[in-house]
Amino acid sequence: MSASAPILRTIYTGPFVHSASLSELEICENGFIGVDENGIIAFVEKESNLEAVQERHSWQDAIPVHLKGNAFLFPGFIDTHTHAPQHPNNGLFGKTTLLDWLQKYTFPMESSFTDLKRAEAIYRNFVSRTLSHGTTTAAYYATIHVPATNLLADICLARGQRALVGRVCMNSDLSPEYYRDASVSQSVVDSKASIDYVRSIDPKGSIVRPVVTPRFAPSCTTECLTEIGKLAKDEDAFIQTHISENKGEIALVKELFPSSKSYTDVYDTHNLLTPKTILAHAIHLSTEERKTILARGSSLSHCPCSNTAITSGCAPIRELLDEGHTIGLGTDVSGGFHPSILENVRHAIWTSRHLALQSELGDKAKLSTEEALYLATRGGAAVVGLADKVGGFDVGKEFDAQLIDLGNVEAGGSNDSQFDAGPVDMFGWESWPEKVEKWVYAGDDRNTTAVWVRGRLVHKTRRYVGAQANGVATP
Amino acid sequence: MSASAPILRTIYTGPFVHSASLSELEICENGFIGVDENGIIAFVEKESNLEAVQERHSWQDAIPVHLKGNAFLFPGFIDTHTHAPQHPNNGLFGKTTLLDWLQKYTFPMESSFTDLKRAEAIYRNFVSRTLSHGTTTAAYYATIHVPATNLLADICLARGQRALVGRVCMNSDLSPEYYRDASVSQSVVDSKASIDYVRSIDPKGSIVRPVVTPRFAPSCTTECLTEIGKLAKDEDAFIQTHISENKGEIALVKELFPSSKSYTDVYDTHNLLTPKTILAHAIHLSTEERKTILARGSSLSHCPCSNTAITSGCAPIRELLDEGHTIGLGTDVSGGFHPSILENVRHAIWTSRHLALQSELGDKAKLSTEEALYLATRGGAAVVGLADKVGGFDVGKEFDAQLIDLGNVEAGGSNDSQFDAGPVDMFGWESWPEKVEKWVYAGDDRNTTAVWVRGRLVHKTRRYVGAQANGVATP
Numbered sequence: 001m002s003a004s005a006p007i008l009r010t011i012y013t014g015p016f017v018h019s020a021s022l023s024e025l026e027i028c029e030n031g032f033i034g035v036d037e038n039g040i041i042a043f044v045e046k047e048s049n050l051e052a053v054q055e056r057h058s059w060q061d062a063i064p065v066h067l068k069g070n071a072f073l074f075p076g077f078i079d080t081h082t083h084a085p086q087h088p089n090n091g092l093f094g095k096t097t098l099l100d101w102l103q104k105y106t107f108p109m110e111s112s113f114t115d116l117k118r119a120e121a122i123y124r125n126f127v128s129r130t131l132s133h134g135t136t137t138a139a140y141y142a143t144i145h146v147p148a149t150n151l152l153a154d155i156c157l158a159r160g161q162r163a164l165v166g167r168v169c170m171n172s173d174l175s176p177e178y179y180r181d182a183s184v185s186q187s188v189v190d191s192k193a194s195i196d197y198v199r200s201i202d203p204k205g206s207i208v209r210p211v212v213t214p215r216f217a218p219s220c221t222t223e224c225l226t227e228i229g230k231l232a233k234d235e236d237a238f239i240q241t242h243i244s245e246n247k248g249e250i251a252l253v254k255e256l257f258p259s260s261k262s263y264t265d266v267y268d269t270h271n272l273l274t275p276k277t278i279l280a281h282a283i284h285l286s287t288e289e290r291k292t293i294l295a296r297g298s299s300l301s302h303c304p305c306s307n308t309a310i311t312s313g314c315a316p317i318r319e320l321l322d323e324g325h326t327i328g329l330g331t332d333v334s335g336g337f338h339p340s341i342l343e344n345v346r347h348a349i350w351t352s353r354h355l356a357l358q359s360e361l362g363d364k365a366k367l368s369t370e371e372a373l374y375l376a377t378r379g380g381a382a383v384v385g386l387a388d389k390v391g392g393f394d395v396g397k398e399f400d401a402q403l404i405d406l407g408n409v410e411a412g413g414s415n416d417s418q419f420d421a422g423p424v425d426m427f428g429w430e431s432w433p434e435k436v437e438k439w440v441y442a443g444d445d446r447n448t449t450a451v452w453v454r455g456r457l458v459h460k461t462r463r464y465v466g467a468q469a470n471g472v473a474t475p
Numbered sequence: 476m477s478a479s480a481p482i483l484r485t486i487y488t489g490p491f492v493h494s495a496s497l498s499e500l501e502i503c504e505n506g507f508i509g510v511d512e513n514g515i516i517a518f519v520e521k522e523s524n525l526e527a528v529q530e531r532h533s534w535q536d537a538i539p540v541h542l543k544g545n546a547f548l549f550p551g552f553i554d555t556h557t558h559a560p561q562h563p564n565n566g567l568f569g570k571t572t573l574l575d576w577l578q579k580y581t582f583p584m585e586s587s588f589t590d591l592k593r594a595e596a597i598y599r600n601f602v603s604r605t606l607s608h609g610t611t612t613a614a615y616y617a618t619i620h621v622p623a624t625n626l627l628a629d630i631c632l633a634r635g636q637r638a639l640v641g642r643v644c645m646n647s648d649l650s651p652e653y654y655r656d657a658s659v660s661q662s663v664v665d666s667k668a669s670i671d672y673v674r675s676i677d678p679k680g681s682i683v684r685p686v687v688t689p690r691f692a693p694s695c696t697t698e699c700l701t702e703i704g705k706l707a708k709d710e711d712a713f714i715q716t717h718i719s720e721n722k723g724e725i726a727l728v729k730e731l732f733p734s735s736k737s738y739t740d741v742y743d744t745h746n747l748l749t750p751k752t753i754l755a756h757a758i759h760l761s762t763e764e765r766k767t768i769l770a771r772g773s774s775l776s777h778c779p780c781s782n783t784a785i786t787s788g789c790a791p792i793r794e795l796l797d798e799g800h801t802i803g804l805g806t807d808v809s810g811g812f813h814p815s816i817l818e819n820v821r822h823a824i825w826t827s828r829h830l831a832l833q834s835e836l837g838d839k840a841k842l843s844t845e846e847a848l849y850l851a852t853r854g855g856a857a858v859v860g861l862a863d864k865v866g867g868f869d870v871g872k873e874f875d876a877q878l879i880d881l882g883n884v885e886a887g888g889s890n891d892s893q894f895d896a897g898p899v900d901m902f903g904w905e906s907w908p909e910k911v912e913k914w915v916y917a918g919d920d921r922n923t924t925a926v927w928v929r930g931r932l933v934h935k936t937r938r939y940v941g942a943q944a945n946g947v948a949t950p
Contacts, residue, residue, distance in 0.1 A: 087900065088900065088902045088904075088905075090900065090916070090917050091899075091912055091913040091914075091915065091917040092909055092912055092913065092916075094844075094912070095841070095843065121884065121902070122902070125884050125900055128894075129894070129900065132894055308825045308828055308829065309825075309828075309916075311828045311831055311832060311838075311841070313832055314829070314832070337821075337916040338917065350783045350784075350825070353783055353784075353786045354789070354829045354833075356786055357786060357788055357789070358833045363786075366570075366786070368570065369569075409596065409600050418936065419603075419604070419607055419920070423919070424566075425562065425563065425565065425600060425604065427563045427596070429563075434567055437566050437567055437569070438565065438566040438567065439566075440566065441565070441566030441567075441784075441812040442565050442566040442812060442813065444898070445894070445898070461893065462893060
């Protein structure tokens, strides 16, 4: 599972599923995906047979991986917004909403990342967790600490998980004295140090890339935002921050930046809205703000688990999609309570149903299963600047994939109730669209039995290893 | 795991958690629960030691079960509303809402239960599934078929899961010709036959009890409802049905029963509202309807996963609790997409947060973690008529419990990412309230390693068996 092990030309034979477009899912029951030594998808064939495919491409030496049973390949998930150091706080939010939650749970946890041993345990565990949920790419917020941030980048690179890794900038007195940048220059110098380090360990940015990360407007002074905007421009770097998550937060921004027209305007006037900017939440934006974001080409990260858990609101994703915004999903651990993008696929749908119930839009507010899966893959890929590289099984893209294995209900049902194959019950009469729907609404990490990034196996469960021993679903 | 194996006097030593009241959770870190040969809780002691407890109760011969690590006992969950034959449709609802969902998914599936082999496979699987999620009591809707309904009761009795088992009555032409009672007398005769059978296999109703089950008002003619009301009275039986789930459904009821004042009034005028009546959903009730239900002493089953999934609405549970209603949680498989009450605990909280976002009540609409757990245990016990028997660890109650084991993050974090202990990450510094909160918001069936009903072990995972071999958490 080393990220540096060589890979061999491989033909994955069996069903695959991916987004053909925002509203269409392609389910190919009899597919052949050829992945070359560089992890690039060399060909995608449908309705053929292995020998013919091998001959057609002169790939007789390629290793076939046969998918058997209720198994299919799906593109790796892309998490466009998450906070790795908050992982131990998952599920802890009590009765708080955004601003008191930050003070009670978040800042005390993040400030402890001066301790590199602690940081290592948490980051290793979190990267393992997100890989186990099929996340092949994540946009991570780290903390203000350069060594711990760099360590997170090391771990992602070693494990082979694509990542944007951001050292957090926060110099205003919203943050407690024990956890904030001492000065604007410290914000800039430390951010630059982390950018340089991440680029030194992966010069081409094939796996890890740096991201300039002003926490959110209230965490930074206007001087800090100005300098951070300059840094991002000088470094031609990605930028990530939060926007319009909570009404109290919006009021605070108005108070802190009285000369700005809006929350969006704060970022815009500090040159932080670029085509490489990822804005998380975007729940309560005005029409004008949406237009500005669209005009700048910035992207949105929708974090439905978080928005419900800390009662932030329901982002109007269906409308934002219609307006042409680029949108992905984010787990927002630990405002969100789950590191899984699949859980957020479901919650994106639930949130849209709550919008349908409460707004004049009615059913028009609803996201379909297809749309939510698009956001989790191709949508997310566009948000993190990888639209041409990952998100679907297209020739020329890199092979970032998860093997979804749904298992089978034993004939006659079971009295044993071990359910090692996970939470989905397949009785054998389901159509392929139903298999996919059952996975979306009832599946979990137990169904993600193997994960690849750039053609390299980066996670495998014991069930996958067992199948390997039996010559199924593996070389 | 046979339901008829003898049980021995046992002292469970270690942490236990249960509801002290609607708003308070009791977490006892050092508890001793003595369970006698009949599965009755003989004593509950706190902050003592095993020898002293054994001596005080002259229970030196009792078998001690030691809980170790991040493990605690929690009362078994009570599912107050679910449809066992719809289990294979879990996760399948597409773009439908209630009335078209019934026609497209539900009736075709349920009608297939003339095939007893098929029924057996599905029911055995479903009872195993619900047990594995810690459900020790369930109120099941079966189908219109007497043999398959009786088989469900047999399976529950054999597996030792408490159940209300209801043969569904539906004679109106809302249901397709291929799946409805041929006449009012068939509704009555078949329902009576199933009641008699269930009482014959468990005369005291210790594990399985019958429940009169008119599907919902639109499924039954007024004559049928009248006769079913009489049957329930004659048999002194529980009644379960649906109420006020969806606005289209409410309009339909108004059309079908023009002389009734309301949906509630339809049931009331047919003598179907009794202290033994369970009404599922109750989303859009008027103030007057709520008063009638309260006056009749009928109970409510809140099904938040279902209500969100098929866009029915948000039941105002916080208000209903304040008014004094008796309320439990229901999974409502397969309108709901998950057989787990824990998932519905979370969704009860999410639904209440969406109500808080959209209604004038604001934060007053929110259910707390404590309240949602109460609904899942003591609330549900009251709904199914077992308030004096189960729902908490009180002397004189029967021991229905689940062992929650949260595991431990390996020192240094893991590069392995097998996560056999389940989805919760315990780093070792969590307080007990935080452990419980992490389980509630991030846990799943992997954390429920053993389940007891009336003191008898009815489900155990391999992890529990492994612990048993090591002398931990077991005799």
